[in-house]
Amino acid sequence: MIDLSAYQGIIFDMDGTLIDSMGSHLQAWQKACEAYGYPFDYDYMYSLGGIPTVKTIEMLNEKFGLDHDPLVVAKDKHQFWVDLQHQPLVIDETVAVLEKYHGVLPMGVGTGADREHAIDHLTDTNLINKIGALVTASDVSKGKPNPETFLKVAALLGVEPSQCVVFEDTQIGYQAAKSAGMDCIMVKDGKIQL
Numbered sequence: 490m491i492d493l494s495a496y497q498g499i500i501f502d503m504d505g506t507l508i509d510s511m512g513s514h515l516q517a518w519q520k521a522c523e524a525y526g527y528p529f530d531y532d533y534m535y536s537l538g539g540i541p542t543v544k545t546i547e548m549l550n551e552k553f554g555l556d557h558d559p560l561v562v563a564k565d566k567h568q569f570w571v572d573l574q575h576q577p578l579v580i581d582e583t584v585a586v587l588e589k590y591h592g593v594l595p596m597g598v599g600t601g602a603d604r605e606h607a608i609d610h611l612t613d614t615n616l617i618n619k620i621g622a623l624v625t626a627s628d629v630s631k632g633k634p635n636p637e638t639f640l641k642v643a644a645l646l647g648v649e650p651s652q653c654v655v656f657e658d659t660q661i662g663y664q665a666a667k668s669a670g671m672d673c674i675m676v677k678d679g680k681i682q683l
Contacts, residue, residue, distance in 0.1 A: 490589060491683065493590060493594065496594065496654045496672075497595070497648045498594060498597070498643060498646045498653040498654075499590055499594055499595075499597075499656070500597050500599050500643065500653055500654070500656070501587065501596070501597070501599075501655075502539060502601075502655070502656060503598050503600035504602060504658075505538055505580075506583055506658045506662075507584060507587065507598065507614075507616060508577045508578070508610050508614055509578045509679065510610065511535065515534055515535060516569075517570035519531075521562060521565055521566040522534075525555070525557050525562055526555065528553065535659070539600070539601040539632070539659045540601055540632055540634075541603070542563040542566060543563050547559050567606075577610050577613055577614055579614050580676065582680055583676055583681065584616070586656070588619075591619045595646040595647065595648055596619070596621060596622075597620050597621055597623065597624070598620050598642070599624045599638040599641070600623075600624070600638070601633055602625055602626060603625055604623075604628065606625075607623060607625045621646055622646050624638050624641040624642045624645065633659075633665040634662075634664035635665060635668070638665060639669040640669050643669070650670045653671045654673070656673075656674050656676055657674075658677065
């Protein structure tokens with residue numbers, strides 16, 4: 490088991506890091522892309538994991554020269570995801586870290602998901618009561634790769650950013666952690682990369 494005793498706080502991304510939901514989100518993105526005429530590229534869409542949905546749509550509009558209303562597309566993408574009736578599962582390796590340090594170090598979640606979605610996922614997986622802070626796309630003005638999400642989690646936990654370690658599954662999240670002055674441990678395909 491990984492030793493995090495050098496840190497004073499732990500911050501987890503949610504989708505793809507604590508909860509295995511990236512697959513269902515990518516299925517919903519594929520449906521949304523098909524509905525709105527965006528070419529769907531699995532690897533590109535995965536690389537955008539952690540970016541709030543509305544911002545992702547703005548990026549797709551710019552990339553493909555389209556001008557769809559980001560709020561309308563976001564609503565439809567969310568409905569596609571709901572229609573999949575996906576039951577979120579935890580990612581065992583990172584949840585084992587959360588369990589080991591629960592009550593030992595302050596822990597929080599910093600996610601690009603909206604607040605309602607994050608609370609639903611964390612409640613459905615019984616993780617909500619094990620974290621001391623939750624910062625979502627609904628709580629920040631600038632999403633990842635901007636460091637605001639992780640800096641807010643650290644502030645809520647009462648821990649200096651330089652004393653925090655972040656668990657992330659995307660390069661965008663990695664950039665956000667590094668910009669916040671935090672160490673970052675990557676999670677790939679459900680496995681912690683050391």
